[in-house]
Amino acid sequence: MPAFSAEPPVGEFDPALYDQYCFACGRANPIGLHLRFHREGDVVVAAYAPRPEDVGFPGVLHGGVLVTLLDEAMAWAMYGRSLTLGVTAKMEIRYRRAAAPEEALVVRGRVRRMRGRRIEVEAELDTASGERVAEATALFLRLPSEREAEVLRTIGWDRPTPPAPAGSGTG
Numbered sequence: 001m002p003a004f005s006a007e008p009p010v011g012e013f014d015p016a017l018y019d020q021y022c023f024a025c026g027r028a029n030p031i032g033l034h035l036r037f038h039r040e041g042d043v044v045v046a047a048y049a050p051r052p053e054d055v056g057f058p059g060v061l062h063g064g065v066l067v068t069l070l071d072e073a074m075a076w077a078m079y080g081r082s083l084t085l086g087v088t089a090k091m092e093i094r095y096r097r098a099a100a101p102e103e104a105l106v107v108r109g110r111v112r113r114m115r116g117r118r119i120e121v122e123a124e125l126d127t128a129s130g131e132r133v134a135e136a137t138a139l140f141l142r143l144p145s146e147r148e149a150e151v152l153r154t155i156g157w158d159r160p161t162p163p164a165p166a167g168s169g170t171g
Contacts, residue, residue, distance in 0.1 A: 011038060011039055012036075012038045012039075013036075013037055013038065013039070013076075013080070016156065017157060018034075018036065019156060020155040022155075023068070024069070024071070024072035025037070025076070031053075033048065033065075033068065033069070033072075035048060035069070035072055037073070037076045039080050042077075042081065042110055042111070043077070043108050043110045044073060044076045044077045044080050044108070044109050044110070045073075045106065045107070045108050046069075046073065046106070046107050047104060047106050047128070048069055048104070048105045048107065049104050049105075050065070050099070050101045050102070050103065050104075051101075052101065054101060055101050059100060059101065060098045060099070060100065060101075061098070061099040061100070061101055063095065066093075066095070066099060066125060066133065066134050067091075067093055067134075067136070069107045069123075069125055070091075070107060070109070070123040070124075070125055070134060070135075071088055071091065071123075071136070071138070072107075072109075073107040073108060073109030073123040074088075074109045074121035074122070074123045074136070074138050074140065075088075075109075075140070076109060077110050077111050077121055077123070078111060078119055078121060078140060078142075081111045081114075084114075084119065084142050084148075085142070085143050085148050085151055085152065086117075086119055086140035086141050086142040086143055087140060087141055087143065088138055088139075088140055089138075089139045089140060089141045090138060090139045091136055091137070091138040091139075092136060092137050092138070093134055093135070093136045094134065094135050094136070095134045096132045096133055096135070097132070098133075099125075099127070099133045099134075103127045103128070104127065104128035105126065105127060105128065105133065106125070106126050106127075106128060107124070107125045108123060108124055108126075109121060109122070109123040110122060110123075112137075116142075117144075118139060118140075118141065118142075119139070119140040119141070120137070120138075120139055120140075121137070121138050121139075122135070122136065122138070123135065123136050124136075
């Protein structure tokens, strides 16, 4: 497992990391959410502009979309901290208020603790104006090393990717 650096990285992730089919962040998925994360110290952050397809009840975003945003932020927090891939083993979500389809959202994720294969993470989802919509804590299990290497190869993340140059965008 890579060691943690004394200074958490800041900035954009390499845009090439999004050249895959993930529903939440993959550029290749035509119906995906197309999230783009950046690092602010030990936190990963992404903005999301809801789409009409994200509605549950009229005028309310579907809770499953909100959970996807939280889950993805926690996964990117793991990857951003130690290049670790894992799967969600358990997640607890607390919804604070409904999110309207016209409200821009911001999701943040961070690693709380890593112990062997067990990775405890947390995330929060706010409106762009700062009102809390939902928060989550989760236990992720790091993939066994052979499976992790296979997944990294499959999605093209098996080679080191430097941070994107400042101002390059992640589009």
